[in-house]
Amino acid sequence: MPDGTRAILDTRSLQADHRRLAALLRPGLAVLDVGCGTGAITRGIAEAVGHEGHAVGVDVNQSMIEAARAAHRRVLGLSFHVVDVYRLPFRGEFDIVAAARVLQWLADPGAALREMTKALRRGGRMVILDYNHEKASWTPEPPASMRRFVAAFLRWRAAAGLDNAIADRLGELLSGVGLTAIATTDQSEVTRRSDPDFETRAGIWATIAATRGHQMVADGAISEGERRAAEVEYRAWLGQAGQSHVQYLLAVEGVRP
Numbered sequence: 001m002p003d004g005t006r007a008i009l010d011t012r013s014l015q016a017d018h019r020r021l022a023a024l025l026r027p028g029l030a031v032l033d034v035g036c037g038t039g040a041i042t043r044g045i046a047e048a049v050g051h052e053g054h055a056v057g058v059d060v061n062q063s064m065i066e067a068a069r070a071a072h073r074r075v076l077g078l079s080f081h082v083v084d085v086y087r088l089p090f091r092g093e094f095d096i097v098a099a100a101r102v103l104q105w106l107a108d109p110g111a112a113l114r115e116m117t118k119a120l121r122r123g124g125r126m127v128i129l130d131y132n133h134e135k136a137s138w139t140p141e142p143p144a145s146m147r148r149f150v151a152a153f154l155r156w157r158a159a160a161g162l163d164n165a166i167a168d169r170l171g172e173l174l175s176g177v178g179l180t181a182i183a184t185t186d187q188s189e190v191t192r193r194s195d196p197d198f199e200t201r202a203g204i205w206a207t208i209a210a211t212r213g214h215q216m217v218a219d220g221a222i223s224e225g226e227r228r229a230a231e232v233e234y235r236a237w238l239g240q241a242g243q244s245h246v247q248y249l250l251a252v253e254g255v256r257p
Ligand SMILES: C[S@@+](CC[C@H](N)C(=O)[O-])C[C@H]1O[C@@H](n2cnc3c(N)ncnc32)[C@H](O)[C@@H]1O
Pocket: 001, 009, 012, 034, 035, 036, 037, 038, 041, 058, 059, 060, 061, 064, 083, 084, 085, 086, 099, 100, 101, 102, 105
């Protein structure tokens, strides 16, 4: 993940950005947070489960884990490890296994969910939060350059085997790994101009153009001129015309029988 996206990860919190998980947490629980990034949400998990519980954050990206350790080293009951979700070393030890905004980046989410299920104790709960990028919306419409960039971004992701609509497939994926009592909660994020962090949150598309956009250019998905125009014109939209942005997310959960 490019460095520019870390600032966004650092602004996240359990209460604001993983609301369904926040509602499920109780003191004393053991929780695994897969794809924890820089650990801002994992820290909130550790604080919610208190000193009788513990939270473990894992991420495949070593620099993310180093940043997480540096930022949250004083929090009790919290540890971070460099681990690939496809090779989780945990067996039957967690009450809750969570992954937020991670499966969207995996070419084989079913294999990842099988590993995550093994980390759950029997009766434990999986909670997956993810996007359907095809249902993102803006008011008013963003500039044509950004609409073209978003369409190219989704094609580029799909060509890499990533599911742009994974939120709406999570129920069948969780059933497919044997979980029961599947439940879905709408967690869509609406950001409005009147929100103090509107330009940061709705600005995620400018950040994507400024970071992943360069890889898209290298891969021939768009030209550098198109990438730059999308970034510049969208930043202008954010500063003036933009009123709101909705990112469609679902939290889908299931229980290991
Ligand atoms: C969009 S970030 C989400 C971070 C955090 N969960 C949040 O909601 O703010 C996705 C994270 O998944 C991690 N990731 C991607 N592939 C992974 C894999 N195979 N195993 C573990 N983590 C992975 C990335 O390194 C990145 O930190």
